[in-house]
Amino acid sequence: MNIKLGMVTLAAMMVLVGCSVVPGSNLTVGGKEIRVPATRSADINAMATVFPITPILLAQLQQQPAYMDKYRSTSAQQPYRYRIGSGDVLNIRVWNHPQLNVVTEANNTQGKQVSSGTWVDESGYLFYPLVGKIYVKGKTLPEVQTLLTARLARYLKQPQLDVNIAEFRSQNVTVTGAVKQSGQLSVTNVPMSLLDAIGLAGGFTEQADTNRIKWTRNGKEQTISLQDIVRRGDTAQNRLLGGGDIVYVPPREDAQVYVMGEVGKQSVLTMGNNGLNLTEALGKAEGMNQNLANATGVFVIRNQPLQTEGKPIHIYQLNLSDATAYAWGTQFALKPDDVVYVTAAPVVRWNRVLSQIMPSLTTAILLNNTLK
Structure with missing residues (x-):
């Protein structure tokens, strides 16, 4: 009797450790030092926010960012003006004073000829006869024309100037x-x-x-x-x-979406130039597995940019228990690196647990019956 008991105990031990005696490599974290940054929680649940996909959420996601409206208003108020920079070559003409309009060769910093005109040096200055050196970097052509006119008026009566850019280089x-x-x-x-x-x-x-x-x-x-x-x-x-x-x-x-979980085919989808919506992604992955999937658990997992406020992981949930919600899925635009995950139904998860336990239980029962 003691021999039978010992053999049953041995069989039970073999069943319990059987999972660790398998081919291939393994990596455990037990006994190893685990470091978590002090500024970041180790609890992933504290880093995620869940948003049910509803018409209200879709309307919010489709709104333009605030910086778009700001840029639209500021760009409309400020007309475009080119501003002179170092390296630009200006063409300056003073009417009725040809002696000032002698064409000079503008040189770059290596002393090589680049163009005919008045060159703006690396410090932002140009040199003009009678005027000397004046700072023009960051100024518009009308501003330079006004400045030169005021300086030449000290030597010429009512000077008239024409200033334009001969070569844009800055x-x-x-x-x-x-x-x-x-x-x-x-x-x-x-x-x-x-x-x-x-x-x-x-x-x-x-x-x-x-x-x-x-x-x-x-x-x-x-x-x-x-x-x-x-x-x-x-x-x-x-x-x-x-x-x-x-x-x-x-x-x-580089723009890919990952579809995982209880779908017909685990897929990595490349987004086209027309974009990719949630319903389309499910369709390309051969849809939900109707025998295994939990229709209420269709999730889109998305990393938020580091500079965004709030939690770094956003999870969007689509409830497809009513197939009408596929219409909402067509309006939900996916982004690169999104993960679409379809969860398993509760009974499927339980059956999978049983499928792992039953072979071990069956083996133990057969050994016990054999030793009786």
Whole structure:
């Protein structure tokens, strides 16, 4: 009897440790030092906010950001004016005084000829006869004309001047990424918008993601959608570019959405230029598994930018127990790196627990019956 008891005990121990005696590698955190930054909670639940997908939420998500309205109002109030910079070459003519209009060779910092005219040096000054050196960097052409007229009036009676730019050299816009001709474009006295810059760069390549164009100014980046400009007529996104701006067009393969959980096919979907909505993503993943999925538990998990206020993880929940809610899913636009997750029904989760336990229980019962 003691032998039978010992064998049953041994069999039970083998069942309990069986999960650890499996092929392949394993990694445990037990006994290892675990460090959590003091400024960040280790509880992931404290980092997430859940938003049920409703018509009210969809209306809020479709609203333009506040900075769009601010940019639209300020750009409408301030007409474009080109401002002179170091390296620009000015053409200055004084009427009825040809001796002042002798063409000089403007040189760059290496002493090489670049153009005929009056060059603005690296410190922002230009030199003109009778006037001497004057600071013109950051000034408009009318301001320079007024300044020169006032200075020449000390020596000439009612001088009349014409000032224009012979060569624009001080300011550039960089266009790179999925465009046909990456490079730098000179900023001139003709306003250059975002679409103008892309056109001058030869247009988009076939791989371009036109929904996530990155515009960077003074180290601050904003994402601009060509589709919003073209389809919705949102001209506020067609930004007016200035010197030092960077326009980056990312390739489309970088914009992916992950569909996981109880769907027909676990999928990694590439977003097209027309975007991707939640219902479309579920359809491309062969829909919910009707035998396994919990229709109330369709979630979109999204990381928020670090500079945004609030919790860093937003979770959007769509209740598809009534299939009418698929209409809301068509209005919910996904973003790159979103995770669409469909949960399992409670009974399915319980059955999966049983499926893990039953083989071990069956083995123990068979051993016990054998030893009786």
